[in-house]
Amino acid sequence: MKTTHTLPFTLAACVLALAGCASTGSHVDTVDQAFGASAQKQSIRFPDAGSAWLKGGTFIDVEQLRRIGRGMTKNQVRELISYPHFGEGLFGPKEWDYLFNFRTGRGDEFVTCQYKVVFKDGVSDAMYWKDPACADYLKPKVVEAARPAPVVAAVPERIRLGADALFAFDKSGPADILPAGKRQLEDLVVNLKSKYKKLDAITIVGHTDRLGSASYNQSLSLARANTVRDMLAQAGIDRHVIRTSGSGETQPVAECAANLPRAALVSCLQPNRRVDLEVLGQ
Structure with missing residues (x-):
């Protein structure tokens, strides 16, 4: 009232x-x-x-x-x-x-x-x-300003593919991919498509062992990274988000004695022959 x-x-x-x-x-x-x-x-x-x-x-x-x-x-x-x-x-x-x-x-x-x-x-x-x-x-009311949420830097997913499982020894082209390598790439594509709503960036870096010249190893590592890129693109991954590079023999993950017999040396250096991927997405 x-x-x-x-x-x-x-x-x-x-x-x-x-x-x-x-x-x-x-x-x-x-x-x-x-x-x-x-x-x-x-x-x-x-x-x-x-x-x-x-x-x-x-x-x-x-x-x-x-x-x-x-x-x-x-x-x-x-x-x-x-x-x-x-x-x-x-x-x-x-x-x-x-x-x-x-x-x-x-x-x-x-x-x-x-x-x-x-x-x-x-x-x-x-x-x-x-x-x-x-x-x-x-008295004016003091309103505490809302603190912005901390910016958390995105952590890329790291994936390592063994080059020896992907390619025939010392090879790099699509025709050189081994049956086990094709299955690895198929599984990789399924994982990316199911896990990410949107892919923002994929970085592919090829690596070799120290056998051969530095220039040859650089070319081989880049060629393998490009082949992996092409296979992903053919399977439906957006080519525009993929970047490739080759590091040759400059980033080894295994050190081996130089006086090993060649077969033993090739086997010891196997971890260095690889293709690394870093994936960022939602």
Whole structure:
């Protein structure tokens, strides 16, 4: 049910009279905002809250109330926080009293505070709260900025294919892929398509052992990486996300003695003959 309050006749007459008053344009010092302290409260008398003509007070615009300061005319005060809520007149009295309601932030709960503006020589001179704790409702709320989620660098999936299982010894072309190598590539394609919704980048690096010249091994390693790329593309992997390179013999993972018989040396160096893949995707 909505309750309508009517201003008493004398107050209504004062309101009409006040509407014709002009502002003096007095400077408002925003530093001197509403305050209250126990030492001040002892010498300040507040009217009984039940005697207010505006029963229950009003939900004040906190931003407007923060603008109240010393040196303001009554017109300027009225423009910000309206007429006083007690029947104390508008012109002669040197004190205006209010009942302001503030939300506590707990559902519909609110508190009611008594507020007083004291005038001297026609302008506001001091502002008081009956309960000094009410001044806290004017403090700007500090909202802790939401911290952005930490950026976690994507970790690529690393896949290693043995070159000896893919290709015939010392070979690199599609026709040189062994049956076991074809099965490896088929399984790789199935894994990529089932695991990733979207492939962002695939890096393929070919490697050789140290047998042969450095230039020959560089060419062989790159050729094997390119062949793996072509096989993946033929199986439906987007060629545009694939990059290839050859490292030749420069990144061995196994070290072998030079005086080993050749067959034993070839076997010992087998881990170095490989194709490494790094996969990034969603």
